[in-house]
Amino acid sequence: MIEKRNSKIENVILIGVISGKQDEEKSKEYLDELEFLTYTAGGKVKKRFTQKLEYPNPKTFIGTGKLEEVRLYTEENNIQTIIFDDELNPAQLRNIEKILNNKVLDRTNLILDIFAQRAKTSYARTQVELAQCQYLLPRLTRMWTHLERQKGGIGLRGPGETEIETDRRIIRDKISLLKKKLKAIDKQMAIQRKNRGKMVRVALVGYTNVGKSTLMNVISKSDVFAENKLFATLDTTVRKVVIKNIPFLLTDTVGFIRKLPTQLIESFKSTLDEVREADMLIHVVDISHSNFEAHIDSVNKIIDEITPETESVSKPTLMVFNKIDQYAHETIDEDDLITEKSKAHYTLEDWKKTWMSKMNNNCIFISALKKENIDEFKAKVFDEVKKIHISRFPYNDFLYQEYDEN
Ligand SMILES: Nc1nc2c(ncn2[C@@H]2O[C@H](COP(=O)(O)OP(=O)(O)OP(=O)(O)O)[C@@H](O)[C@H]2O)c(=O)[nH]1
């Protein structure tokens, strides 16, 4: 008998806060993204709860009154999981779980879970496992210090103590084992990268779900998995691409997201090395997403984080605004004299002007899906790759007799 796939969809509620740092609009944006993450992980969001809060409650994160409201809702609506947009400390997590009597997760936890689901190769699985252990370890430690503070509690001494100590030791051992394993793979990957010779290397970077893999497939005749969920790609794909007569290597890799757990950045070192060691970056943006500018900022921040300080000169970067076929903007009626033009009213032309001047012409607007402007995109990549190529192989100039591909 064929085993039935575990396709049970979990009913989920989301909890976010509105504070001085995070106004109502921002909070909605974050929860939209958290909902997409939940959907990717296989959950269905039944309701969102938000609370205006200057500081989180040290014991229960949100107020106890609000929690009670949440508890009633979960009981009446068959909810299995509650997900907080912010990171909860171990004490908060435990207190909330106790009150809600349900599974409680935070954003980091959810992202790690999606990565675990998505990891296919043993390499990706090892990276994710390491990240999960690293997430868990301080939580166990802090859980212990929390218990320690209540010293004397019957049943908390003795076996409890050794149990946590044992757990910590097991996890520590596992971490060092996984690190060793990763080190071996890292070495192998570094050799592989070296073997690729001096060929110019270009890496696709960008927020998750912007269309990196789709673009890779369009220009490299590869068949990388792409779908409308977050983190479709975890494993790196490298393809040789030839535009006109210049060959180069194109890498498609994991997408970024804001508040990317630091454990993940650390354990995905080798994956990110592809980005670090690239000669040129193609930063793909989903212009049809209402928060695409915030996404650009998050991606730039992560790239800065992973770039060694010694590399003060930033890499040549081509900004690719994808999904123009799906771009929509608000309009102002001609007789409406009150509404002021804002970014929500920008046409594609307005955005082009803005970014062309910002990026010194190093940007292009395309649709990877509808194959719009792909030739212009290729021409831009060609120009940039050619510059790098010439500086690397100055004697090899027979390559540059340009000819038309068609
Ligand atoms: N409308 C439209 N959809 C697109 C375009 N390019 C990609 N998509 C869709 O966007 C979704 C995500 O595309 P992917 O190529 O998987 O995106 P990615 O950046 O590789 O995503 P991750 O690997 O998850 O980080 C898919 O459903 C694509 O079909 C485009 O130009 N227009």
Ligand SMILES: [Mg+2]
């Ligand atoms: Mg992808």
